[in-house]
Amino acid sequence: MSDWLGPAEWQALALSLWVSFFATLLSLPFGVFIAYALARWQFRGKHILNVLVHLPLILPPVVTGYLLLLTFGRQGAIGSWLYDNFGVILAFRWTGAVLAAAIMAFPLMVRSLRLAIEAVDPKLEQAAATLGAPRLWVFVTVTLPLILPGLIAGSVLAFAKAMGEFGATITFVSNIPGQTQTLPSAIYAFLQVPGGEGSALRLVVVSVVVAMGALLASEWLARRAVQRIAGS
Amino acid sequence: MSLLVDIRHRLGALDLEISFRAPGGVTALFGRSGTGKTTVINAVAGLLTPESGRIELDGEPVFDTRSDLSVPTHKRRVGYVFQDGRLFPHLSVRQNLTYGERFARAKPRASLAEVSELLGISDLLERRPGGLSGGEKQRVAIGRALLSRPRILLMDEPLAALDSARKAEILPFLERLRDHTDIPILYVSHSVAEIARLATTVVVLEGGSVARSGPAEHVLSDPGMVRQIGVRDAGAVLPATITRHHNDGLTELSVSGGRLFLPEMDTAPGTATRVRILAHDVILSRALPQGLSALNILSATILALRDGDGPGVIVQMQCGEDRLLARITRRSADVMALQPGDHIHAVIKSVSIARTDVGAG
Numbered sequence: 001m002s003d004w005l006g007p008a009e010w011q012a013l014a015l016s017l018w019v020s021f022f023a024t025l026l027s028l029p030f031g032v033f034i035a036y037a038l039a040r041w042q043f044r045g046k047h048i049l050n051v052l053v054h055l056p057l058i059l060p061p062v063v064t065g066y067l068l069l070l071t072f073g074r075q076g077a078i079g080s081w082l083y084d085n086f087g088v089i090l091a092f093r094w095t096g097a098v099l100a101a102a103i104m105a106f107p108l109m110v111r112s113l114r115l116a117i118e119a120v121d122p123k124l125e126q127a128a129a130t131l132g133a134p135r136l137w138v139f140v141t142v143t144l145p146l147i148l149p150g151l152i153a154g155s156v157l158a159f160a161k162a163m164g165e166f167g168a169t170i171t172f173v174s175n176i177p178g179q180t181q182t183l184p185s186a187i188y189a190f191l192q193v194p195g196g197e198g199s200a201l202r203l204v205v206v207s208v209v210v211a212m213g214a215l216l217a218s219e220w221l222a223r224r225a226v227q228r229i230a231g232s
Numbered sequence: 233m234s235l236l237v238d239i240r241h242r243l244g245a246l247d248l249e250i251s252f253r254a255p256g257g258v259t260a261l262f263g264r265s266g267t268g269k270t271t272v273i274n275a276v277a278g279l280l281t282p283e284s285g286r287i288e289l290d291g292e293p294v295f296d297t298r299s300d301l302s303v304p305t306h307k308r309r310v311g312y313v314f315q316d317g318r319l320f321p322h323l324s325v326r327q328n329l330t331y332g333e334r335f336a337r338a339k340p341r342a343s344l345a346e347v348s349e350l351l352g353i354s355d356l357l358e359r360r361p362g363g364l365s366g367g368e369k370q371r372v373a374i375g376r377a378l379l380s381r382p383r384i385l386l387m388d389e390p391l392a393a394l395d396s397a398r399k400a401e402i403l404p405f406l407e408r409l410r411d412h413t414d415i416p417i418l419y420v421s422h423s424v425a426e427i428a429r430l431a432t433t434v435v436v437l438e439g440g441s442v443a444r445s446g447p448a449e450h451v452l453s454d455p456g457m458v459r460q461i462g463v464r465d466a467g468a469v470l471p472a473t474i475t476r477h478h479n480d481g482l483t484e485l486s487v488s489g490g491r492l493f494l495p496e497m498d499t500a501p502g503t504a505t506r507v508r509i510l511a512h513d514v515i516l517s518r519a520l521p522q523g524l525s526a527l528n529i530l531s532a533t534i535l536a537l538r539d540g541d542g543p544g545v546i547v548q549m550q551c552g553e554d555r556l557l558a559r560i561t562r563r564s565a566d567v568m569a570l571q572p573g574d575h576i577h578a579v580i581k582s583v584s585i586a587r588t589d590v591g592a593g
Contacts, residue, residue, distance in 0.1 A: 123318055126279055129305040130312035131380045132335030138306075141331075145322045229322045 005206070009199055011178050012186035013206055019094060019182055020162035023101035024155050027109050031154065035113035036143075040122070057107040061167025068100055068172040096173040097180045101162035109158040116150020117143070146229060149222040156218030160211055183207055235259070235276065235384055235418060239285030239295075243271055248282075248440040257432030258410050258417045260448070262424070263460070267437040269420045273386050276418065277312050278305035289383050306335070311377030311415075315389040317369040319361035325372050326357040332380025342413070347375045350412070351405050367398035371405060378415070385409075385417045391426060399426075406430055424465035428452060428508040436460050453555035455538040455546040458511070463540060463559065467510035470554045474503045482527075482582065489552030493527040493582050511546060514558035515579040518568055528580040532556055534572050537565060549578060 005013070037043070038050060056064050072079040073091045082088040090096035120143055128138040144151075166184035173180040175189055187203045190196030238251040248268045252259075261269045274280035276287055278294065281302055287295040289310075294303040311332075319328050329344055348354040351371040361369055370390055377385055390406075391399045403426070410417065410430060421427055427434060427448070434451040436443045438460050444451055451457055453468035472485040474497065482493045485507065492507065499505065521529060532549035539545055545565045547558045556578055570576070 121318075123314070123316070124320060126305070127312065127314060127318040128320070128331065130277055130279075130308075130310055130386075131332030131376065132306050132309065133331070134306050142320060 005202060006199060008177060009186065009203055009206075012181050012183050012203065013210075015094065015097075015178070015181065016163055016183040017210075019097045019101055020159050022098045023105055023162040024109075024159045026098060027102040027106050027158055028151075028155060031106060031109040031113050031158075032151070035110045035117055036139075038110070039114050039117040053110050054107045056104050056168075061104065061165070062171050064104065065100060065168035065171025068096075068103070068168065072096065072099065072172070090173075092173050092176065092180060094173075094179055097169050097182060100168040100172045101165045102158075104165045104168050105158035105161040108161050109154040112150050112154030112157055113147065116147035116154070119150070120146045148225040148229075152218055152221045152225060156214050160214050163207070163210060163214075234288075234290065235416060236286070236288040237272060237276065239272070239275055239282040239287065241268075241271060241275070241280075241282040241285075243268055243440070246440045248272075250437065250440070250442055251285075252435045252442050252445045254416060254418060254433060254435070256414065256416045258406075258419050258430045259433040259435060260427040260431035261418065261420045261435050261437060262422065262427055263437035264422060268440055269422075269437060270388055272437075273312075273388050273418060273420050276308075276384070277310050277386055278303060278308050309337070309381070309383045311380050311382030311385045313370070313373050313377050313385065313387045313390045315392050317361075317366075317373045319364075319369055319372055319376070321361055323360075324357070325353065325359050325361065325364070328361065328372055329357075329375050329379055331376060336379075336381035342378065344379060347378050350408060351375045365398070366394050367401045370394065370398075370402055374402075374405065374409070378409075378413075382415065385415050386420075387417060388420045389422070390419075391423070392421075403429060424452075424461055424467075425508070428467070428469045429506070449554065452508075453548065453557050455536055455548045455557065458538070458540065458546050458557075463542075463544065464512070465510070466546065466557055466559065467508055467513075468555055468557045469506050469508050470551075470556070472505050472507045474499055474501050474505060476501050487530075487552060488554050489532065489556075490530045491528075492530075492580070495582060509556065509580055511557040511559035513580055514556065516547065516558050516560055516564075516568070516570070517577045517579060520577055521579060524579065526579045526581050528582060530556070530578045530580070532576055532578050534570060534574045534576055536572055537570060547576075549576065551578065 034053060038046065069091060070076050074080060074083060074089065079090060082090065090099055124142055125138050128142045133141065164184060166188070169180065169182060170185055175181050175185040181189065183203055183206065187200045190200040234256065235254040239248070241248045246268065248271060250268060250272055261272060263269050271280060275282045284297040286293060293301055294308050295301060320331065348357065351374060353368065353371050353375060356364060356368060356372065361372065364372065391402060394402070407430065419430060431448040433446065434448045435445040436451060436457060443460055444454065444457055449469050458466040470487045472487045472492065475484045475486050475491065477483050477496060481496045483497045485492045485494060487507070530551050532551040535548045535550050537545055537547050539562065543561050544559050545562050547560060547570065549556045549558065558578060
């Protein structure tokens with residue numbers, strides 16, 4: 001197996017898994033919070049928040065990537081603040097690839113979480129409150145377990161989206177081998193050089209296998225979670 | 233242990249202005265649908281914020297618009313049994329029962345084992361709510377509320393979603409709860425039969441305000457309440473004691489105005505109980521009837537006569553220390569020339585008193 005993939009190809013695969021994992025992890029808490037707010041709370045600007053969350057889904061990825069570069073680049077408002085205060089650089093680093101993938105995957109995660117939260121009967125949360133449970137405890141012990149299938153589905157969807165993210169990533173963090181060259185970027189790069197078709201094809205096969213494996217795993221986990229809830 | 237409710241709230245087209253005091257025991261909130269019963273109980277639980285007013289539990293305000301106070305639901309320590317159970321589907325029965333335990337300020341008065349025993353759910357502890365019957369779910373819900381060590385139990389039509397067999401299965405548990413714990417219960421229902429069996433105090437709601445409130449025996453035997461309660465359900469509730477079981481299938485009970493023979497009950501002699509006698513099951517006679525198949529003849533004095541909407545008259549009588557209601561026709565009342573103060577014999581057929589109308593007192 002290790003002979004089958006060259007070092008550059010291994011590097012691209014490992015980086016992709018690494019970036020997607022952190023992108024999913026990063027968007028999960030924000031996703032749960034925003035999905036809960038959209039599902040349960042009435043507040044001014046709810047529609048605007050909803051549009052903002054979904055924006056990366058409909059904007060050309062290059063545009064998202066360029067906007068990221070403008071705000072999170074070294075000269076950008078947030079980017080320069082991050083560097084001055086924490087010494088953190090996002091542009092052209094793997095951390096930037098995580099941010100780009102997280103933002104691109106965010107709408108998918110929020111959609112799936114929001115549907116799951118809307119399916120939880122608020123009456124159950126009321127019942128928990130009458131038993132003396134404070135709001136956060138109700139969320140952790142009642143809401144969260146009940147949305148687990150949706151949370152798993154959303155996370156896998158986000159992970160798969162992060163694995164496939166290309167446009168925003170290459171615009172924001174470029175295509176540096178070992179640093180920001182994820183699977184799609186690597187496939188693209190191999191296709192640009194003569195004789196790279198073999199490597200590209202191998203990475204295509206890897207992409208398909210990873211995507212299918214993730215989907216199957218999520219199906220299995222979600223089924224188990226549903227059984228746990230409905231089980232007698 | 234008491235509850236004070238004095239609230240005003242707009243509910244759709246209805247202006248609610250409800251004020252009553254519930255002492256210990258079971259206080260029934262009675263009224264047709266849309267009279268604001270659930271609004272009141274939700275206001276006590278803090279699930280709904282009334283526009284203005286005051287709610288006190290044990291003399292401690294939990295809601296008061298004048299001092300801008302509204303204690304959040306989870307700090308009110310009310311045990312709420314909802315009509316639809318609302319058990320947590322992802323937790324076992326045991327986990328459901330103990331959910332509120334960690335927040336109870338003191339150890340529950342009764343342990344998990346005792347409560348499960350009382351409610352007959354000891355064998356269900358490791359199961360999930362998904363596999364329970366409606367009656368079992370509702371008993372678990374009652375246990376869950378009890379174990380959170382509430383200051384008051386709120387029950388919103390806890391039996392309404394169940395068929396009559398399941399109702400009959402749960403009512404004895406509610407009676408035990410009333411008789412063996414000192415937790416006051418606010419019980420919302422539109423079923424007079426349930427209230428007659430359970431309530432110690434009745435609050436009748438009509439058109440958004442309290443039409444009448446007081447001890448159950450007084451309110452249920454008030455001829456003025458017949459319209460709210462419904463002519464078919466009107467009747468008195470009498471405290472009774474079981475005296476003995478006869479071997480012809482009858483049980484003898486003593487009430488303050490005499491004795492009653494009822495179809496056999498499986499309760500031991502000496503047990504205090506209550507008997508509900510529906511107004512349309514009572515026949516009146518001037519003279520002591522002779523050669524009559526009915527076994528129960530109580531002598532009484534007429535307190536009041538009240539015309540109904542139709543051809544009927546409701547007669548309220550004093551019978552010993554209790555009150556009795558009879559529904560007869562206007563014509564009979566005229567022929568017999570019934571007047572308040574008259575002495576009369578009330579005749580009740582034994583078999584007309586259904587077993588569900590007899591409950592632990």
